[in-house]
Amino acid sequence: MTQKLLNPHADVVTLTAQLVDIPSVSGNEAQIADLVEAQLRACDWLTVERLNHNVIARTNLGRTSRVIVAGHLDTVPVAQNDKAVLLSSGQQLPVEGSTLSEDVLFGLGSCDMKGGVAVALRAAVTITEPVFDVTYIFYECEEVDSARNGLTKIAAEKPEWLKADIAILLEPSNAKIEAGCQGTLRAQIRTTGVRAHSARAWMGKNAIHGLADALSLLSTYEPLSVDVDGLEYREGLNAVGISGGIAGNVIPDEAVLEVNYRYAPTKSAKAAEDFVKEFFTGYDVTIIDNAAGALPGLDRPELKSLLTMVDGQVAPKFGWTDVARFSAMGVPAVNMGPGNPSVAHARHEHVPVAQLKECEELVMGWLRG
Amino acid sequence: MTQKLLNPHADVVTLTAQLVDIPSVSGNEAQIADLVEAQLRACDWLTVERLNHNVIARTNLGRTSRVIVAGHLDTVPVAQNDKAVLLSSGQQLPVEGSTLSEDVLFGLGSCDMKGGVAVALRAAVTITEPVFDVTYIFYECEEVDSARNGLTKIAAEKPEWLKADIAILLEPSNAKIEAGCQGTLRAQIRTTGVRAHSARAWMGKNAIHGLADALSLLSTYEPLSVDVDGLEYREGLNAVGISGGIAGNVIPDEAVLEVNYRYAPTKSAKAAEDFVKEFFTGYDVTIIDNAAGALPGLDRPELKSLLTMVDGQVAPKFGWTDVARFSAMGVPAVNMGPGNPSVAHARHEHVPVAQLKECEELVMGWLRG
Numbered sequence: 001m002t003q004k005l006l007n008p009h010a011d012v013v014t015l016t017a018q019l020v021d022i023p024s025v026s027g028n029e030a031q032i033a034d035l036v037e038a039q040l041r042a043c044d045w046l047t048v049e050r051l052n053h054n055v056i057a058r059t060n061l062g063r064t065s066r067v068i069v070a071g072h073l074d075t076v077p078v079a080q081n082d083k084a085v086l087l088s089s090g091q092q093l094p095v096e097g098s099t100l101s102e103d104v105l106f107g108l109g110s111c112d113m114k115g116g117v118a119v120a121l122r123a124a125v126t127i128t129e130p131v132f133d134v135t136y137i138f139y140e141c142e143e144v145d146s147a148r149n150g151l152t153k154i155a156a157e158k159p160e161w162l163k164a165d166i167a168i169l170l171e172p173s174n175a176k177i178e179a180g181c182q183g184t185l186r187a188q189i190r191t192t193g194v195r196a197h198s199a200r201a202w203m204g205k206n207a208i209h210g211l212a213d214a215l216s217l218l219s220t221y222e223p224l225s226v227d228v229d230g231l232e233y234r235e236g237l238n239a240v241g242i243s244g245g246i247a248g249n250v251i252p253d254e255a256v257l258e259v260n261y262r263y264a265p266t267k268s269a270k271a272a273e274d275f276v277k278e279f280f281t282g283y284d285v286t287i288i289d290n291a292a293g294a295l296p297g298l299d300r301p302e303l304k305s306l307l308t309m310v311d312g313q314v315a316p317k318f319g320w321t322d323v324a325r326f327s328a329m330g331v332p333a334v335n336m337g338p339g340n341p342s343v344a345h346a347r348h349e350h351v352p353v354a355q356l357k358e359c360e361e362l363v364m365g366w367l368r369g
Numbered sequence: 370m371t372q373k374l375l376n377p378h379a380d381v382v383t384l385t386a387q388l389v390d391i392p393s394v395s396g397n398e399a400q401i402a403d404l405v406e407a408q409l410r411a412c413d414w415l416t417v418e419r420l421n422h423n424v425i426a427r428t429n430l431g432r433t434s435r436v437i438v439a440g441h442l443d444t445v446p447v448a449q450n451d452k453a454v455l456l457s458s459g460q461q462l463p464v465e466g467s468t469l470s471e472d473v474l475f476g477l478g479s480c481d482m483k484g485g486v487a488v489a490l491r492a493a494v495t496i497t498e499p500v501f502d503v504t505y506i507f508y509e510c511e512e513v514d515s516a517r518n519g520l521t522k523i524a525a526e527k528p529e530w531l532k533a534d535i536a537i538l539l540e541p542s543n544a545k546i547e548a549g550c551q552g553t554l555r556a557q558i559r560t561t562g563v564r565a566h567s568a569r570a571w572m573g574k575n576a577i578h579g580l581a582d583a584l585s586l587l588s589t590y591e592p593l594s595v596d597v598d599g600l601e602y603r604e605g606l607n608a609v610g611i612s613g614g615i616a617g618n619v620i621p622d623e624a625v626l627e628v629n630y631r632y633a634p635t636k637s638a639k640a641a642e643d644f645v646k647e648f649f650t651g652y653d654v655t656i657i658d659n660a661a662g663a664l665p666g667l668d669r670p671e672l673k674s675l676l677t678m679v680d681g682q683v684a685p686k687f688g689w690t691d692v693a694r695f696s697a698m699g700v701p702a703v704n705m706g707p708g709n710p711s712v713a714h715a716r717h718e719h720v721p722v723a724q725l726k727e728c729e730e731l732v733m734g735w736l737r738g
Contacts, residue, residue: 182568184567184568184618186617197688198553198605198607198609198629198631199551199553199605199631199687199688199689200605200687201592201605201607201631202603202605206587206588206607206608208584208587208608208609208610208611208626209584209587209588209607209608210588211584211611212581212584212585212587212588212589213585213588215577215578215580215581215584215585216581216582216584216585218575218577218578218581219575219578219579219581219582220581223570234571236567236568236569236570236571238567238570238575238578238620239575239577239578239613239614239621240567240577240614240615240616240617240618240619240620240621241577241613241614241617241621242577242580242611242612242613242614242624243611243612243613243614244608244610244611244612245608245609245610245611245612245627246609247609248555248609248610248627248629249553249609249629250609251607251609252608252609252610255611257577258614258617260567260617260618262567262568262570318568318569319566319568319569320568
């Protein structure tokens with residue numbers, strides 16, 4: 001029965017389609033984790049562990065380096081796209097309606113990230129003697145809040161399972177290497193004033209006017225570009241929300257500006273916090289969340305052969321992803337997986353067949369040496 | 370029966386208490402208008418008209434000047450304060466709890482403005498030969514939106530009833546003359562941008578940042594003080610609302626700043642609009658409402674004797690009131706009525722007994738000459 005649902009010895013496209021057809025919205029990964037675990041346990045070169053719906057499989061060949069190959073099993077909620085459909089170039093893409101210029105696999109999770117999971121699972125069950133020791137991680141609840149994330153759970157309860165020299169996360173990146181990721185901080189800048197009738201404004205103090213300098217600073221700020229290992233990370237400091245006002249005839253006594261700071265992976269969370277507080281000197285600044293970025297780790301010897309395979313083509317990652325979780329645990333991480341990240345979570349989610357194959361070749365080639 | 374409910378030949382405090390005891394929340398003025406009308410019709414020196422719940426009584430003595438004495442009959446909603454209570458100095462003020470330093474009449478509308486209505490009604494039924502011809506106006510729905518206001522209705526259907534050289538509105542002003550009133554304009558300043566992920570801010574254009582110059586202009590603007598007939602009107606241009614933002618990781622593509630401009634009564638509504646549009650040059654400005662102010666009219670000969678009675682003590686009116694409606698109809702108007710405007714609409718609304726008497730003396734003395 002299991003073999004019919006999930007056959008990693010089929011090709012990568014077929015396996016991705018099988019994975020799409022197994023529902024696994026965040027919190028409901030039991031079935032897919034069971035099926036993946038069974039495939040891994042059939043391989044005598046792997047030691048398999050299970051923690052909730054997280055499945056970890058390790059080789060123990062006594063190699064000098066260990067690499068992590070990771071992907072999450074969950075998806076965002078279903079949107080009439082829970083069955084995989086293989087479509088050929090020239091056919092119409094469901095929902096979105098455009099004419100396809102290449103063969104794609106359509107379906108929830110095809111891009112984010114059952115294509116990547118298929119590549120990892122095929123590597124695990126076929127490569128008996130990788131050049132590095134490998135830890136394959138299939139985890140739960142990436143699409144929901146951080147506290148439920150499978151990596152958070154593993155790091156808290158079984159940190160030794162996460163020891164490695166480098167990690168590759170197979171999140172969609174058009175099968176290109178995206179290295180590191182920027183940090184992200186959100187803060188509230190709050191002004192207070194004195195409420196008064198607007199016909200007698202001089203009796204009050206206008207809290208909205210108090211944000212003038214903060215907005216001027218933001219609008220003239222030139223964000224840094226930071227070079228790390230030859231990659232250019234473009235920082236950003238931006239207003240993402242503003243609110244204030246009581247009624248059309250009242251001088252407001254409170255206003256709040258919310259800003260988002262995206263910062264280079266060379267900066268610590270503390271340094272980012274200090275920067276924002278200094279930037280808004282004289283204002284009441286509250287940090288509401290802050291997650292440091294991840295260094296690209298491109299200087300790691302384990303990545304040398306992979307970089308050669310892609311002719312050194314690497315892009316910096318601007319968004320925050322789970323590579324930062326690995327980085328925070330001391331494991332440099334890069335992102336490289338099939339699929340265009342801009343269609344992740346979309347109703348017309350799909351993955352190009354060519355990218356599935358290209359990514360598989362890269363990962364397999366790298367691990368085989 | 371009517372006499373028991375409303376006896377204008379009692380003293381002004383008793384009459385105010387009787388008026389307070391007749392419920393007349395906006396829209397429910399039928400009973401109070403009927404009672405007032407009956408009292409006026411009993412006076413053979415008055416011509417009485419009725420339009421909905423608006424009652425107008427005029428002398429027709431062939432005087433060279435005609436003055437309007439006006440007050441609204443309605444109140445804001447009841448807040449456990451619908452029965453008049455006469456309280457002596459040293460007693461406690463209901464709801465608010467402070468110890469009174471003078472005798473007051475407590476109750477809904479005592480201040481805003483049945484005290485003023487009592488003064489007007491007593492003048493109408495006792496002064497048979499005023500020095501000016503007088504038009505007494507008792508009107509409905511002042512406390513609700515402009516379209517329902519009794520003066521709006523009279524101006525639309527019977528504009529000839531409102532012809533006069535000067536008007537006195539008996540709205541609470543601590544029995545002092547407040548002259549004219551400032552205009553008020555509200556406008557929205559809207560910025561647009563381009564939405565983008567905040568990790569790639571350079572792909573977007575931040576609409577909130579676009580408000581920086583507008584806030585800087587506001588925060589450094591020095592409002593004018595305009596002298597009119599020796600009164601200093603202090604203008605004001607203020608933010609009264611600001612909003613923008615989509616999510617903590619999105620560059621916002623729209624932001625809106627709402628401003629309120631309070632302007633001197635020498636300015637027309639058009640001039641105020643031009644000023645605001647010019648002030649925010651380069652921005653998308655939408656005027657959302659605009660009501661011109663009212664000139665104080667203190668140069669009118671009809672006011673000469675009243676100004677003498679108060680030793681020339683006159684204050685400028687900053688808030689917008691119905692005196693501006695009279696002004697818009699070509700009738701200069703001043704405000705002078707018993708009660709502290711800051712307790713109008715309060716649960717502990719009340720009017721000092723001394724102010725009722727003082728205001729009555731002023732109005733009666735002025736009309737008797």
